[in-house]
Amino acid sequence: MLDEIKRLENISIRLESDPGKRAKISQDIAQFAESFLQSLQDRKAYVFSKENGAGLADFMPQEEARSTESILSVLDKQLLESGLNPASGGHLGYIPGGGIPAAASGDYLAAITNRYATVFYASPGAVRMENLLIRWMCRMVGYPKNSLGYLSSGGSMANLAAVVAARDAKNITPKNIEHSVIYLTTQAHHCIDKALRIAGLATCIRHFVPMNDHFQMDAAALASLIEKDKKDNLNPWLIIASAGTTDVGAIDPLDSIADIAEANHIWYHVDAAYGGFFLLSDKVKSKMNGISRADSIVMDPHKGLFMPYGSGALLVKNKNDLSRSFYYQANYMQDAIDPNDEISPAEISPELSRHFRGLRLWLPLQLYGIKPFRAGLEEKMLLAQYFYKEIIKFNFETGPEPALSVMIYRFVPEKIKNNTAAVNTFNESLLTSVLEDGRVFISSTTIDGIYWLRLAVLSFRTHLKHIQILLEILREKTSGL
Numbered sequence: 001m002l003d004e005i006k007r008l009e010n011i012s013i014r015l016e017s018d019p020g021k022r023a024k025i026s027q028d029i030a031q032f033a034e035s036f037l038q039s040l041q042d043r044k045a046y047v048f049s050k051e052n053g054a055g056l057a058d059f060m061p062q063e064e065a066r067s068t069e070s071i072l073s074v075l076d077k078q079l080l081e082s083g084l085n086p087a088s089g090g091h092l093g094y095i096p097g098g099g100i101p102a103a104a105s106g107d108y109l110a111a112i113t114n115r116y117a118t119v120f121y122a123s124p125g126a127v128r129m130e131n132l133l134i135r136w137m138c139r140m141v142g143y144p145k146n147s148l149g150y151l152s153s154g155g156s157m158a159n160l161a162a163v164v165a166a167r168d169a170k171n172i173t174p175k176n177i178e179h180s181v182i183y184l185t186t187q188a189h190h191c192i193d194k195a196l197r198i199a200g201l202a203t204c205i206r207h208f209v210p211m212n213d214h215f216q217m218d219a220a221a222l223a224s225l226i227e228k229d230k231k232d233n234l235n236p237w238l239i240i241a242s243a244g245t246t247d248v249g250a251i252d253p254l255d256s257i258a259d260i261a262e263a264n265h266i267w268y269h270v271d272a273a274y275g276g277f278f279l280l281s282d283k284v285k286s287k288m289n290g291i292s293r294a295d296s297i298v299m300d301p302h303k304g305l306f307m308p309y310g311s312g313a314l315l316v317k318n319k320n321d322l323s324r325s326f327y328y329q330a331n332y333m334q335d336a337i338d339p340n341d342e343i344s345p346a347e348i349s350p351e352l353s354r355h356f357r358g359l360r361l362w363l364p365l366q367l368y369g370i371k372p373f374r375a376g377l378e379e380k381m382l383l384a385q386y387f388y389k390e391i392i393k394f395n396f397e398t399g400p401e402p403a404l405s406v407m408i409y410r411f412v413p414e415k416i417k418n419n420t421a422a423v424n425t426f427n428e429s430l431l432t433s434v435l436e437d438g439r440v441f442i443s444s445t446t447i448d449g450i451y452w453l454r455l456a457v458l459s460f461r462t463h464l465k466h467i468q469i470l471l472e473i474l475r476e477k478t479s480g481l
């Protein structure tokens with residue numbers, strides 16, 4: 001047996017290269033990353049490719065090691081040469097993720113040190129770091145002392161946990177589910193619908209609240225719906241509002257909705273996955289008045305804090321609302337949870353072992369300070385405003401003036417103006433032209449049968465020149481029509 005252990009050890013120790021080889025691998029990878037960053041200004045924001053990463057199938061894990069060189073060359077071709085390049089400043093579609101390089105250094109350290117950011121006992125430093133970041137966000141939204149939350153993998157998972165916490169706080173069970181009512185608008189992100197289904201709430205009644213022409217929830221209509229539902233012996237229990245919708249960046253009237261939620265004892269959730277970090281700017285605070293009155297809030301660092309994908313956050317006003325849903329004890333964890341410690345993510349979230357998400361946020365905030373984040377967000381808002389004003393000059397139709405940094409627009413050629421289908425097709429072809437050019441990437445949406453092009457300015461690398469490129473392409477494709 002001892003011989004076999006030795007034989008296996010001789011193979012398994014390859015997982016830890018000797019210091020010289022390890023340094024060389026790190027160096028090669030760092031060089032690859034650096035040349036990617038340096039090539040960004042020449043890389044397209046979108047690449048059409050026939051290959052689409054299919055060559056990865058010839059590079060399946062095999063028994064023996066491959067060279068770093070061959071691995072990096074496959075990554076270069078199969079990963080970077082097709083589809084959207086979210087690291088590009090030209091990414092103006094969907095909700096751009098950022099990916100500030102210092103966050104990658106945080107991830108690197110998180111993985112190398114592999115701190116267990118799940119229970120305080122295992123890594124007091126990691127848990128404190130994450131909780132302090134969460135408390136910083138709680139202060140940003142105006143939450144009181146008893147608030148807390150945790151860093152999630154993104155907005156969808158954070159919204160799911162919020163819905164579960166709301167469900168348990170309002171005691172929604174199979175007995176009352178079918179006469180319990182949720183209020184939201186058709187502009188709520190589809191992950192909310194998904195969350196409701198996953199949380200076993202698909203059979204709740206969903207009332208879609210009418211919106212004004214800025215795509216904001218009509219608070220008076222909400223109040224009337226609730227009043228009527230109560231008269232009909234239904235159970236209104238959850239309102240889901242948005243602080244920055246995905247389609248148009250609309251912010252619902254959060255304060256008026258809070259009045260209604262409070263008066264009717266309804267759980268009030270605000271999805272601020274996209275819009276939340278704009279609160280760093282004083283210019284936005286008044287637009288989000290009332291957000292502090294929500295029972296739960298989602299805000300995504302991988303949107304408004306320019307983090308790489310994999311960074312969301314759920315905040316709740318009363319931390320007991322998370323413990324109610326997510327606290328568990330297990331015999332094998334008996335040494336790990338002490339009620340006198342700092343609260344651990346394991347006690348208030350669905351996960352146990354998890355990525356140490358805090359370090360990728362903490363490091364860039366320390367290295368650069370908050371100032372450039374705020375400036376970046378204010379710059380993005382102004383870029384969206386600038387685009388809005390310019391595109392009108394080119395005779396484009398627009399949706400509402402951007403409240404943050406997302407807006408919709410479309411071109412209606414004179415000759416086909418009465419033919420909605422033809423106008424839709426024309427705008428689809430505009431989008432294709434922008435993608436074929438590739439310097440910038442845009443996406444689209446359909447609202448009430450109308451196809452709209454979208455502008456979403458949120459990458460920290462997006463600057464005036466990217467907006468000007470888009471304007472130039474759109475003007476060229478529509479002039480004289």
Ligand SMILES: Cc1ncc(COP(=O)(O)O)c(C=O)c1O
Pocket residue numbers: 094095153154155156157159189191242244245246271272273274300312
């Ligand atoms: C308003 C809003 N909520 C939720 C989400 C989902 O977030 P994630 O993609 O991080 O799961 C998005 C994504 O764009 C969003 O814009």
